[in-house]
Amino acid sequence: MTQTTTRVLEPSDLGAALAILESEPVANAFVASRVQVAGLDPWRLGGEMWGWYADGRLRSLCYAGANLVPICAGPEAVRAFADRARRAGRRCSSIVGPAEPTALLWRLLEPGWGPAREVRANQPLMVTESPSADVTPDPLVRRIRKDETEVLMPACVAMFTEEVGISPLAGDGGLLYQARVAELIGAGRSFARIDDGKVVFKAEIGAATPQACQIQGVWVAPEHRGKGLSETGMAAVLRYALADVAPVVSLYVNDYNTPARKAYRRVGFRETGTFMSVLF
Template sequence: MKAPHLLTQTTSRVLEPSDLDAALAILDREPVSNAFVKARVQIAGLDPWRLGGEMWGWYEGGVLTSLCYAGANLVPICATPRAVRAFADRARRAGRRCSSVVGPAEPTAALWRLLEPQWGPAREVRTHQPLMVTDRVSDVIAPDPRVRRVRKDELQTIMPACVAMFTEEVGVSPLAGDGGLLYQARVAELVGAGRSFARFDADGKVVFKAEIGAATDRACQIQGVWVAPEHRGRGIAAPGMAAVLRYALTDIAPVASLYVNDFNTPARRTYERVGFQEVGAFMSVLF
């Protein structure tokens, strides 16, 4: 294996496969916040083609201290103020290729302040998205026994619910552009991995659904929580979430997390009832 680069100066560069151990050490500093990127790196390594983007590294005195994932999302990771400036310079030179800038609120806000004059205006900026965590199953809300893993032969049944959730959450349809090929592949990947969950009614229609998206040995992230509009307000979300949380903590990782829009008061209350506690905040810039 090629030896990692040895740098003595303060600089940034694109990481290579030989930098994998050093990158994982950075990602492990904040296992909850970094679950999404670490999950990708664990599967794909640092090869840009397999990773779906580049991993940029920032070195202070020859030591790797910060990262930035530059793929479909631009994600600062354990980024110091000097690292943020370096990543912004690199991003400006490369031009915008991502559909969002997302990550821990403080470095993401700093990164966006530097990028906005060239990359703005954004379609939407969500400055405060509470990051919520729990390591135990609720003893208050009983899990809904009707929530189960989605089977592979149910992909076409779950897809409309996934598209509806994405469109409500992000504000654009995931079917735009390539007709939804990449999005359907991601949904199929989660179904195939046993990380897609749903409750179906007697007619086989989706009542509630959620996925365990990013998953590492230390933390996992619940995403895509959705209740069919005609079933909202009936107390379905909390037991559904309790069921998914039980699967997450039993089968996937010792800690489960999610992040939610601060204006989504009903969802925040539901997560709190299930046992999630706010530990920080994310920020998302959507294009």
């Protein structure tokens, strides 16, 4: 009979955890990028990393921080993670990950954690290793400088509020969100087109590992929508990402956002899987 156990991983477990994360580098890019920088120390990582063991071998992970993220988790591992999460109580603002394990995790947690503010059960995961020749990158999209943070911030807040449904300035006054925006600018992973002092297009490379990176925060100013800026802007960001960051670029998008999915396909992305997000 298979012996299983679940525990919080320690720094000495880093090698085994990275092996699991790197087995699916695109799907795991968000958590892998954090672990590669911070290791498994909860204070530096911003949360605990739970490990599920079968017959003494680490098989699955679950990141438990601001997000709850099941990683390479089959049904038995998901049930074990749900038991631990239920005992600990909800500390996260969302559950996010590949659709199948995330859906099971939410079914197990919903009786105690629900209701959710919103459930996005079908978010296509899109991937590319090369840009399409059909879209010319916008030459005015460029890296944002540190001294342009205040110019970029209103666009970031507008994007977040539109996408998530709440302002990132709520709660702590936006200190954590502003720190994250500044971090991406400092890392050279924030891009925008600025016309007459205003952002008309923006996007960031949020998660980045040597194997894969993930574009996030794509936004076009409302008065400029319908002009193709999302396509030419994304083509420009994709060019930077492939040249400077990783050989594979991904993103995930809401299934109902038909214009965005069409634009990303034109730029060169293809749908390879499905994510799911539960927002609290």
